[in-house]
Amino acid sequence: MTDQRPFYVPVGDEEKVFTAAFRQGLALLLKGPTGCGKTRFVEAMAYDLGRPLITVACHDDLTTADLVGRFLLEGGDTKWVDGPLTRAVREGAICYLDEVVEARQDTTVVLHPLADHRRQLPIERLGIVLDAAPGFCLVVSYNPGYQSVLKDLKDSTRQRMVAIELDFPSPDVEEKVLCHEAGVDHERAAQLVQLGQVIRRLETAGLREVASTRVLIAAARLHREGVPLAAAVRAAVTGPLTDDPVVTAGLTDLIATYLGDGE
């Protein structure tokens, strides 16, 4: 745990809801687009609540054993190794499963007894049932726009969670975030935020995602190191967004339209 609170500016009542859910031992579901600050929010809350945070980035080959633990062979002996979820349950930590939809559906089922009133983790391979230590809190994040049909959370999983919906912060908050995270002045931050707003309104086939707060921060940081603003935006925003040469060229010109006069 760091000794300073991770910088997070609330956009609504999410901090209050999180704290209440934590106290009541409820599991949390964070919804929101990539790069809107879900992870940062959890870090800040873990700091406020004084609990260690264990983060697992979920991927599509994540198995139950990856979360719970497994036996390893060492010489002629088998040795049990706790997975991150088991560790959190034992220590009473906040366990944050990032992009939980990515995990296989048979994997998410292991969360069920933990997420409801039982607060237990059955470990089949050891033949035991662990009661969650006080302070344990399960937090999962999920991006509804992303692969939502192919991979969706089971209703039985969702039912066990309290949902907090996050979105990109309002322009003035986002400006503040940029100033703090990248140390750029307000004028630059405002320019970047405006560009972000513009790009988020585009519905173009070639765009994989929209310009998140995260990519805007990256652009601001590049600029802070002396990269001209337009080039920084090209590197941090346009490049990651699309591979399509036509859309890239269009976006580059669009950026020049907005930043050209400011340079």
Added chain:
Amino acid sequence: MEHLRLLASAIAGQPLEVLRSEPPEPPWTDGRTIHLPAGMNARDDVRAVAVQAALVGAGSLAPDVMRRLVRRPAQARRYLTSEGRRALSECEDLLPPAARALIGRGGSDLPPAFGTLRPRRVLAAAEERTPADVAVAGVGDASATRVSSLDDDDEGVGPGEDLGQLFSNQAGSGGPLGRLLARLLAPARGRTGDGPVGAGTPSRSTARRPGAGRPTTVVLSPGAGDGDAAGSEATGTWYPEWDVRRGRYRDAWCRVAEHDAPLDDRAAAPRFDSTALRRPLARLGAGLEPTRRQRDGEDVDLDAGVEAWVDAAAGANPDDGVYLTKLRHRRDLAVLVLLDTSGSAGEPGTGGVPVHDHQQRAAADLVAALHDLGDRVALYGFNSRGRTAVQLLRVKAFDDHLDAASARRFDGLTPAAYTRLGAAIRHGTAILDARAGTPHRLLVVLSDGLAYDHGYEGRYGEADARRALIEARRRGVGCLCLSVGATGEPAALRRVFGTAAHASVPRPDRLPSLIGPLFRTALRSAEAQQRVHQRRHRARQHAFVARMTG
């Protein structure tokens, strides 16, 4: 231009198209497309786009307001002056610096950047959109251009106004009268009528969107003014054709040429919407299988563990692959989608929407879904003008990206000419053979099943198409034939596609429930056929070798 399109879409909060108008006229919009005069500098372009897009975004072009401004040019001007400023200030945060200066400027005169307001064009465009969003841009599209070509003076009472209004109503609903009018009113169409099979079948030459600056190819006689057809004289691949009457192949009978589908210069990129089809397609052959002797896994693989222990005890170097895990197996699938773009696809299908629109929608969804799942996928349109002019129109080759360019080629597909199904299928199979590069290959034919070309009618055409499908399966290419939105008789479809996996659905949204089993059947039958064929082939070779050596 692309950046102006993006700018307009961002400010309006909805996809907008930006076009240069010919001849130059002050900037205006119909609520869907912004028309800009050529020859303005970059700053004026940006300003004009910002104003027009702001009007769209702020809802200033609402039909009830527009109706009151029709034929009242002075009021329209005043409205534009005040409303333009209001709209701009409403989206001030989104405006580029160049356009922001427009807000502060007071006075009651109309700044040139504001352009003009054309209430009737806005109304005409709005009317097209309302009838249940007739798939993409249907017949109604033509009405706007038709209205303008009939009366040039937008604000005045043009001679063709009543006719135009009647037409836009009718065409908007996609009714038969609208199409009839579309045909009657269509400006110079390149229909010569002396084509090989054109005479007497005018309904097959339906052009969906004539005018509007798009190259409309409704040329029935080969080579008459059609660059593509002329180009194919020189190149192309020859394929045999099955002559059912004589029971043998006609060698090198059909010439198939590949061209790029024409770029559509105006349409907004279609939404490649893959969500509905992704789920059924994802399940194809992508299960988890327990795999032994992995270096990493959920459980200990006991056999491997014991062996490793024995090895270690015996002083040998034990293998550290002692775990058991479940691995996902890749399916290595390549799919080529052939889209029938013959004139018959322009006929109205389910719900009065052209079959072509239904098929295009299905093709787009399918390609997007497969692409998203990581399969190799290609999309070609096809039609023909006689046996020496069979065209495959490339929308997306296997190695092309699914990008804006392919989306524009996709939009550029317009129904024209005829259907020599067999030749198209043979060439599609050849492409799969040469360029797919995967063990599993699948050919998807989206067509109404009407095999029809010069000397390719009825039983002959059907038999050849059926034969071509069998040939494809023998080469290990699975075939899947889909008829979407066509109202033809199912018996004909069965005659052509009967040996392959096939289905006929009234609308693209019915595909998701069918597509999984169809794909599975098609792939399985290809594998079975290929095995049988190879076994026979080997048996024949053995017999031949035995004869020679014996």
